[in-house]
Amino acid sequence: MEQTRRSFLAAGAAGLAARETLALDGGTPAVTMPAARQAELSRWPRYGEEEKRALLEMLDSQRFYQEIPILEEDLKRHLGVPYAKAHMNGTSSLISAFFAIDVPRGSEVMAPSYTAWATTAPLHLFGLVPLFIDINPRTMTFDLEDARRKLNSRVKAVVPMHSFGNPCDMDEICAFAREHGLVVVEDAAQAQGASLQGKQVGTWGQIGCFSFQTSKILPAIEGGAGVYQTRELYERATMFGNYELPASFPEDSPYRSYAGTGMGPKFRIHPLAAAIARRQLPKIDTLNELVDRQVKQLTDRLVDLPGLSRPYTRPDARRVYWTGHMLFLDEVKAGCPKEKLVKALQAEGVRVSPGKYDEQHRYRLYSEAKWWHHPVVIPEDLPGTTQVNKTSIKLPVFYEEAGELIEQYVKAFEKVWAKRPELARS
Ligand SMILES: Cc1ncc(COP(=O)(O)O)c(C=O)c1O
DSSP: OHHHHHHHHHHHHHHHHHHSOOGGGTOOOSOOSOHHHHHHHTOOSOOOHHHHHHHHHHHHHTOOTTHHHHHHHHHHHHHTOSEEEEESSHHHHHHHHHHHTOOOTTOEEEEESSSOHHHHGGGGGGTOEEEEEOBOTTTSSBOHHHHHHHOOTTEEEEOOBOGGGOOOOHHHHHHHHHHHTOEEEEEOTTOTTOEETTEETTSSSSEEEEEOSTTSSSOOSSOEEEEESSHHHHHHHHHHHOSSGGGGSOTTOTTGGGTTTTTSOOOOOOHHHHHHHHHHGGGHHHHHHHHHHHHHHHHHHHTTSTTEEOOOOOTTEEOOOSSSEEEEEOHHHHTSOHHHHHHHHHHTTOOOEEOOOOOGGGSHHHHOGGGSSSOOOOOSOOHHHHHHHHHEEEEOOOSSOOHHHHHHHHHHHHHHHHTHHHHHHO
């Protein structure tokens, strides 16, 4: 009954939309909300009086560094993990993790190509070599079937990345890793607050890495953290980039005697960033819920349109969103090229972009053997990755109630979709 009513209403809306002139052809844009208000709804990061007060108090106090262990305690409590170390950024948390796992030089590390540099580029610093794994085009995340096909005796670790906040199948990936004796380092930089079976991402693997960079879900302008399931991993990761902290390790720590040097780098988080991160942490769950509810409100309507679908999230997962939300646009089912539809939507005032994202295996660094213990295999084709980059479009997310704008977005999509045949011919 409800479905019939929805189809009837949708047909009515489509009829109306078909009579309207596209903004591309001089018609009135469907999105009428003033640009400044739209920008405000998506403004990120969001700092308020609490963050300002914390920074000013720190500057006045002449006491700076105590914020760091407090943030680490907060992170441990929030994530339910035994060990946490705040780092200068997400990249330094990953670099420390690659040192901490202590696998032999020449080991291969399975990781998606569909990720940021920091997931794979630093591996060469430790004589490790990435083995690029495809993503599942339904979820945009680590394709375990491809990993099973590519497994070889040199593989010692796996780095799943929760793309744009969608959790990887961590239960299955961890079972696979256990079966083959692999270490799991989760790159949770894009997914703070996401979970699978009620267990937060970053806490499934032996190490979880987070980024607190400006665009991220827990933004501290620059910053990051690693969380560790064992004391050994925590001490190694901490010793690598903190010359002074080994002195605080227990007497029986094999790393205590590295106090004074660590391994050379200094990866300590800036205390001002720690102060911001600490104030943002209690707010992320509420904001993640608001964003998710509004993404669903919009996409529940848009996926009725031919050719539009959303990434699959398992029913036992809670996903979050980093920098926007992706939809997949199948040109064949839509009957019109993505480029033309995106252009027409943009003319209607929708802040939509082609959702193309990084493919690490295409960068120069990986193709030059001189940087690597042994040459990186550059995959000829990663069909899941190619499909996602070909079909995805990206829409903004809203950090305030945005019902009015969501209605205007739906209207814009319906208007453009009603004109697909003309657009396709143009
Ligand atoms: C998946 C992923 N890993 C790691 C990082 C690196 O984090 P940071 O910028 O804090 O160094 C990023 C940053 O965008 C990321 O997206």
